[in-house]
Structures are given as C-alpha cells and as structure tokens.
Amino acid sequence: MNLTTLFLANWPAIARSLATHIMLVVVSVGLGTITAIPLGIVLTRHRRFAPAVLAVAGMIQTIPGLVMLGFALVLLGIGTVPALAVLTIYSILPILQNTYTGISEVSPAYTDAAKGIGMTAMQVLFKVELPLARETIISGIRISTVYIVSWATLAGMIGAGGMGDWIWTGLATYNTGYILIGAIPSALLAFAFSAALGGLQRLLTPRGLRRQP
C-alpha cells in the first residue's frame, strides 16, 4: 500500500492523532511556561540558589524519556495525565534557563535607572526586565516546544495518543507506512511551531531592540 492511499484511507484518524498531539504539546509547554517563568524570575531574585536549581533541572533533562514515562506509568497509571506530567517536566528547563539568563543579562544600567527614578520592584520587572528579556524567554519556549513535539511521540506508549500511536504501531508491525504517517506530520508540526514562535518572537521584540536595517 503506498503512502498516499494509506493516508487517504486513515486521514480522519490521523487528524485526531494530530489534534491530540498538538494538545499534548500546547498543554505541557503551557504548563511548563507558567511554571518556569515565575521560577526563573524567583531565581534572579535569589541568585545563590540558581546554580543548584538549574543543575537539578538539567539533570532531569538527561533522564531518558522512556525511563520517565516508565516512572509516570508506575506512579500515575496510563493515559493522558501521566504523559502530560512527563512532558511538562521536560518543557521546563529551556524556559527556566532562558528566563533566568534573559533577566540576568539585562544591564544593571537599566535596572538601576528604573529603581532610581522610582519604579517599584514589580514595575522594574514588568516595565523593564521582562520586556528586555522577552526575546530570550520566547526563544526558550521555542526550543522547548520543538523538543516536546518529538518527545510527545513517546506518549503514545502509555496510551496518551498522538502521532506516536502510528509510529509505535508501525514499529510493532514492521509497517514503514505507519511509521512515516506518524513521523512526517510530527516533523512538520515541529517546523510549524518553530516558525510560528519565531514570528511571535520578532513581533514581540520591542522596536528599539530590533536590529537596525
């Protein structure tokens, strides 16, 4: 059976898988973002903890995905919830790292000036530090998203669905067509997310910080 016929025969199911896949990515990266950015901000306020926290986060990142899924399976059972839990944990590090670096790299000239003219700590954060770190933070989210698109294919193994279902089925039955039906949209999805976030990054970069033409 050639790829096109296979695809046409199965497209509603493929579309459902793709939707699940996107949901897994969006939810986990979303949860990762709302965890990592505040945590990153807290770390810039308590710098002495930063190396330890970033080291732990980095260590988690090195644990193979399958092992993590195994843990999740044991602790949380099968299905979407354990998959999201694992993916969320994986999505944290790049965003955390970039939030911390982005804010740390804001020149003291700006924060000193901001404080000196009478901004509160919150105003310094929201009016100066975050806008200036925005590009770096979004770039962290982008890296994270591209990772998670591929990691999410593993989620199929514990019954969370997504494009992984097709790949695992293909692998189990030596069916290259199934593997490709899972792999190609995943790869395209990664490209699409990356491009979209890249666009968002440019859009949100304050004009004064953009490179001059």
Added chain:
Amino acid sequence: MIEFRNVTKRYGAVTVLDDVSFTIKSGEFVVVIGPSGCGKTTTLRTINRLIEPKPGTVFIDGKDVTLQSGVELRRSIGYVIQQIGLFPNMTVEENIAVVPKLLKYPPEECRTIVHDLLALVNMPWDEYAHKYPNQLSGGQQQRIGVLRALAASPPIVLMDEPFGALDPVTREGLQEEVKRIQKKLKKTIVFVTHDMDEALRLADTIIFMDKGKILQMASPEEMLHKPADTLIKNFLGRHIEEETPSAPKRAEEFMKKRVYTVNENVKTLQSIERMRKREVNSLVVIDDEERYLGTVSIEEIKRRGKAGRAVSEYLNTDTLTVNRNSDAKEALDKLLASTENYVIVLNDDRSVAGIITRTSTAKALGEALWGEIEA
C-alpha cells in the same frame, strides 16, 4: 535643602561613609568629587535612599527622608546615571514621560511636558520624540537622560558622573546645557564626578571626599586658593599652576624692604662713608622716633656740605612718598612722572616701610606673571 547628619555607611568591615555631615542649600549646584572609593556615589545614592545609611539621617527640607517610602521619594528626585540607562524598549517620548506616568499624570500633560523639555535642549519633537535610544548619539541619549530626570519637575536632581562616558566636546556642550537649565529652572543639583575640570566649571560648591570623609567643602575659588589637603592640591593640579597669583595692588607689594636710613643728627662725613659702604648715592633721613624726614644725596653734601654738620641741614624734602596701603598705581604714576629714581613707602606712623625703585617694580610684576624670581 539637603542635610546629612552624622551619616555612616558600612559594608561589613569597610566604612564607605564615615560620620558625614553637611548641608546643601536649595538652588545650589553642588559637585561631589574625590578619588574612586571615596564615597561620593554612596553619598549621592543615600539622598534618594538607594542606599540606607546606618547610623545617620538625611533630611530634605528638614524632613527625615525615611518618613516616606523610597519609591515615592525617588519619584520626587531626578536621577541621572553615567550609563544613561534610557530604556531601549521605549521611545524618546516614553522615556521622558516615564516618571510622570508613574505619578499618573494625565496623558495630555505628559505630552506637554515632553514637548517643553525637548524644546529646552533644542531637539525638535517631530524629529526625536518617536526615535528609540539606539537611534541617537551618546550625547543626545544623555540629553534625554537629563530630561527624563527633569520630567516631573523635581526640585532636586542627582547626577552620578553623567558625562563620564562622553567625548570631551560633547561633554562640554552638555555641561553648559545642564548649568543653563539648572539656573533657569532653579534646581538643586548634586553632581558626582572625578573630573576636576567639570567640578570647577559647574559647581557653586565643591565637596571633596576621601575615604568616606569630607576633606573640604568650599566654593571653587576658595578651593583653588586654599586647598585644605595635599590630595585636593593634587586633584587641582594644573589648575593651581595655571592660576596666576593676583597682580599686586598696593604700594607695599612693589617695595623693597631694605632701606638705608640715617638719623638726622648724623654728621656729613659719616653719612658719606655709609653711602660708600652700601654703594648707594642717597640715604633716607629719619628722626629719633624713626619718622621719615626726607632724603640726603651724596651730590648735595659734596656741593655745599661742610664737615661736622648734621645731615638734616642738607635735607631734600621733595622726595616722593606714598603710604604703604595706597594704590600701587599712585606710586607708579609718581615714579614714572618724575625724574626721581625711587618713591619712599611710609607706614601710617610715617616711619619708613620700604622703597619702590624701578628695579623693585619690575621684580614685583615679574613675580606676578611668572612666580618667585631670584634677584
């Protein structure tokens, strides 16, 4: 008015401000200067509570600054830093209006403020308001930095080496501008620098600090004339050398103190002998109370003098005299108008103070121009 009362600041074992007290009057341009680590920036940052002293109190207009929140205090005091620190994500207009916005001024008022301030430094609103800091030169950026500090019309503006990173030409332009604005808007400015040129150019009062203490607080003129410490002298360096000693003004400053006198009762031969010994051709005649009577010249005695007579009989009372405190010009006019070679300088009690000759005049003028002269 800003008052420091026994302000001390320590970081661990390091004392950066050591029991500092001083008062800055309203409308004064005060420059704080000293070597690095002398505490000048700490002093500045203590005023707007970016640094909290312990112990010690800072008063603004008689009110302890800790009575209001640091944030509110800082909104009421302008602040300019060396690194400029214009927010790169905001336009020139947004940067200038940042404090008025924090203070929740209505938008129209913010616009008016930006308009007026840009006009103050001759940067047309149409051309500059919507530019971003990275589209401006360093000098223009710091102009905006100064305007940002002025936006909410604070009576006090703090400037921490604001022109340190600018090239000399731009720096001078900005110094003039700031001085002009300060006079026009009657601001109290506290300005930190390590550049003595800048301090002398701008300051009404200079505070010289070292090791957390004030070595001298004085006007630029006073500091130049009476530096209180060798360190200050070193800082003033070439300014002191350049400074010419003020030209002599009074007669006594032109005179030579060594005058050969003779008592009126001394006999003619004796006085001639004295003149020969001193290699002079006349002597100043004084009475028993050392008061000036006149002069006696060797020609006069040779012409009609008789042995055994007192010199008082050959007295020349037409010799020019001036009081030692009189205007030097009077003495010089007399000297130049007559054929005499000297003018006798008298004390108030008419005793002889000295003598102005053509040589002593030349020497005094020479010293005024080039310093001490060996003669």
